[in-house]
Every structure is written in structure tokens, then in C-alpha cells.
Amino acid sequence: MTSEKDIIQSAQARGRVFDAPSGHWVYRVLPNRLWPYAQLARWDRPIGWWLLLWPCWWATALAATAGARTGDPLVTVLPSFWHLLLFLIGAIAMRGAGCTYNDLADEDIDNQVARTRSRPLPSGQVTRSQARLFLALQALVGLVVLVQFNRFTIVLAVASLAIVAVYPFMKRITNWPQLVLGLAFSWGALVGWSAHFGTLGWPPVLLYAGSILWVIGYDTIYAHQDKEDDALVGVRSTARLFGSRTREALMILYGGALALFLGAFALAEVPMPAIAGLLAAGAHMYRQISVLDIDDPAECLRLFKSNTVVGWLIFLGLVAGGLWTVVKPLV
Template sequence: METIQSRTSQGRVADAPSGHWVYRMLPRAAWPYAQLARWDRPIGWWLLLWPCWWSTALAASAYARPGDSLASLLPSPWFLLLFLIGAIAMRGAGCTYNDLVDEGIDSQVERTRSRPLPSGQVTRKQAWAFLVAQALTGLAVLLQFNDFAILLGISSLAVVAAYPFMKRITNWPQFVLGLAFSWGALMGWAAEFADIDAPAILLYAGAILWTIGYDTIYAHQDKEDDALVGVKSTARLFGDQTKSWLIGLYGGALLLFALAFAAAGAPMPALAGLVAAGIHMTRQIIALDINDPAQCLRLFKSNTVVGWLIFVGLLAGGAWVALKPLM
């Protein structure tokens, strides 16, 4: 089995996934930049992407009426592609920025001290240049939308910039992460309607609760090191009551999602996706062992299944309305 020491000596961070395309296809000189952007950990951009795609799909099928064409009730493939590229670019930029801010903390935590900055694989100047390149990619994507969506996207930067500092001053950094990672719930709706309405706001609020829940599970991996270096988190705050909190957070998220769907007049099959997502969330809570870091990581990553279930439900809703007259 490959050891942490051998991975680090190869230029890979200690918990880098084995067999990833980053380490098979990119030249070794590019590995530190791929690690700064977390290209070897796609779960992050998936979790950033899901609120974007949910909102886009919800906006497409909102207020659907029998007789509407299938194309009009499904999200624009162009919008979905733009959000995909933007999520990868901005998640990478955010992670690079977070590593710049947290270099001192990362050097004291076992899981993160082999990251490119604390291990000296890249300089701060190089990391900043890479951050700018990723941010410019995100800006190029943003400029493809309407003026309202562009301004809305730019306004999210204040939250993104504040997030890395929150773990030093509040027990609720996961809430601030939720504000940032859920912004796409507003963006998809704004791209379609050039406005923000109740369904988007409800979807955004639900996504915030979902984010707090899954990132609490993730934070349980590092709670011992976090306590030593003074990093705060909801994992440390909730402690042995984490499951009870997750019931409230995930339950609240599902309720707000259902209200968002109702406000948008989403077709009934969309609710089936929510029910399936609720079952998956329930299984996470039942299975969770907060003292098993490996299991916490697996459960955290499984939230991309929640994303797919809700998204497919919304697609099915739009298709159901369009095809119902033909049945």
C-alpha cells in the first residue's frame, strides 16, 4: 500500500487519491497547481455546481403549462456548460485563495501540511498568479450571462473573500461557506429571468442548510488537529450532537427545497427527486460515525448523489409536462 511519505516525496499531497488522471496525464511540474485547484478532488466543484444546475432546471420548468415544448422546459445546455466551467474555475480559485490564507494553519495539520504552499512546491507569487488565471476564466464565463446575473455573480466575491477567515472568529464557518457555495441557486434563476424571485431565494436558503450539513461531516475529519491549532467549526461545536443537528439541517433543506418547487410551480415528478434525496440524507445520518475520518469523507462525497437526484427530478418534471399530452 502506498504510504503518506511516499506520496509526499512524489510531489503529491498526503491524502491525494490514487490513480487520478491528474497524476497520470499531467507533467509533474503541473501537479502542485492541480493540487492548489483540487482538480484531483472533483467533489468540491460538483457541490458548487449543483445549486447552479438546480436553479437553472427549476427556472426552465417554472410555471410550466401543458403544451409547452420539451426544449422550453429543460435547462439550456449552454447555461449548464457555462456553469460547469465556471464551477471548476471558481472552485479552483477559491481553494487556491484559501491555501494562501491558511498556509500557516495547513503547516500544523497532518492532513494538509504536504499541500503545495506549506511544503514549498510553489511560491506565494506563483499561487497568486494561478489564482488570477482561474478567476479570469470564471469572469469570462460570467460575462456570457445577462447584466443582472453578471452583477449578481460579482457580488458573491465579498463572501468568498471572507470565508477563509471565518474559522478563526466563529464556530459557524460552515454557514459562510454555505453562503458562498449556494450562490448558484440565485445565479441559475437570474440567468433565465434577469431577476431574483421567491423560488430562487428559497432554493438558496435550502442549499445553505445542506452545505452546513455536509461540511460538518467533512470537518469531523480534522476536529482534533483543529482543536490544537484553534480552528473553529460546526463539527467541534456540535460534537456528539452532530446527528441531531444534521436531522434539523437536512430536514430544513428539504423543506425549503419543496417550498421553492411549490413557489415555482414545479411539476410533480420533481418532488420524487426530493424524496429520493431525503432518503439518501437519512442514510448518511444513520450511518455516520463522527470518530471515523475515512467514513466521514465517504459520506461527505456521497452528497453528489443528492445533487443528481434533485437535478434528475427537475428534468423529469419538465419532460413530464411536455410529454403528457402525447401519452
């Protein structure tokens, strides 16, 4: 029987992370010499940038829907396509930059964990200098995207970099690194709103708070994959903190997220279709909790990835709510 060590060594020999998804376009389109950089940026694992993107898109759609209730016929009820595109490009670039930075900070830990030992830095496929240069290039793309927005949004987005900078080190000093990840990954809830209005308000603040709880929840599920290795190397996480009480913790986290999202929708006075999308997302969250097996890494990964469904349900509900403001008077 082939051991995990043999699988990892075989993957390293082929220039791939051992658990890299087979058949991905990265390995079919890019030349082999670029694979390590694609793996640093996690281009072969799009779930990360989707999860970073959703708070941005939610806030963009929420702002458009909130603007539609002003009665101004010139105010669109649909989120700005230009803003959605900018957030998409920015999410891919900054998630890649964040992962590259995280790998630079965690090279010593990654070298001790079976699942991450074959990553480009610990396996020697790229040098630290090459990784730093790649990080700078990705950050430059993010900067080009950022300067397309208003001044308030630029300052607001730059403020998030302090959280991003400290995140990789939190797993060494606190049982709540997922909270810090939530603070960083949810920042788009503030930026998406400010890009539309040039200011903030209670709806995006509540959306941001709810997204933080959502992030803690799904990243706790993700962290259960590595809890045994994490215990050996001294890495902390909410997965280790909650342990066998993870289901109960997720009920509180996901329930709190839904309540805060509902508060944001109420303050923005979004129509009923948006609430329907939120209820559908809640049903999906409940199913995650009901089928979760914290001792099955493959199941944890599958449930973690399924949170993009939550993102789509909430976003499409908000878009439908905006359209309803136009359709309702005609009915």
C-alpha cells in the same frame, strides 16, 4: 509499521499531497511540474466543484420547469445546455480559484495539520507568488464565463465575491464557518435562476436558503475528519460545536433544507416527478445520518462525497418534471 509522518514525507518527495487519490488522471496525464497547481485547484478532488455546481444546475432546471407552465410553446422545458456547460466550466474554475485563495490564507494553519501539511504551499512546492498568479488565471476563466450571461446575473455573481473573500478567515473567529461556506457555495441557486429570467423571485430564494442548510450539513460531516487537529491549532467548526449531537443537528439541517426545497418547488409549480426526486434525495440524506460515525475519518469523507448523489437526484427529478409537462397532455 509506517507512521503518518513517513507517509507525508514520502508524498512530499513524490510531489503529491499524502492523501491524494491514487490513479487519478491528474497524475497520469499532467507532467510532474504541474501537479502542485492541480493540487492547489483540487483537480484531483472533483467533489468540490460538483457541490458548487449543483445549486447552479438545480436553479437552471427549476427555472426551465417554471417557464414551461406559462403555456408558451416556445419555452423549453429542459434546462439550457449552454447555461449548464457555462456553469460547469465556471464551477471548476472558481472552485479552483477559491481553493487556491484558501490555501494562501491558511498556509500557517495547514502547516500545523497532519492532513494538509503536504499541500503545495506549506510543503514549498510552489511559492506564494506562483500561487497568486495561478489564482488570477483561474479567476480570468471565471470572468470569461460570467460575461456570457445577462447584466443582472453578472452583477449578482460579482456580489458573491465578498462572501468568498471572508470565508477563509471565519474559522478563526466563529464556530459557524460552515454557514459562510453555505452562503458562498449556494449562490448558484440565485445565479442559475437569474440567468434564465434576468431577475429573482421567491423560488430561487428558498432554493438558496435550503442549499445553505445542506452545505452546513455536509461540511459538518467533512469537518469531523480534522476536529482533533483543529482543536489543537484553534480552528473552529460546526463539527466541534455540535460534537456528539451531530446526528441531531444534521436532522434539523437536512430536514430544513428539504422543507425549503419543497417550498421552492411549490412556488414554481413543478410537476410530481420533481417531488419524487426530492424524496429520493431526502432518503439518501437520512441514510447519511443513520450510518454516520463521527470518529471514523474515512467514513466521514465517504459520506461527504456521497452528497453528489443528492445533487443528481434533485437535478434529474427537476428535468423529469419538465419533461412531464410535455408528456402528460399526450397521455
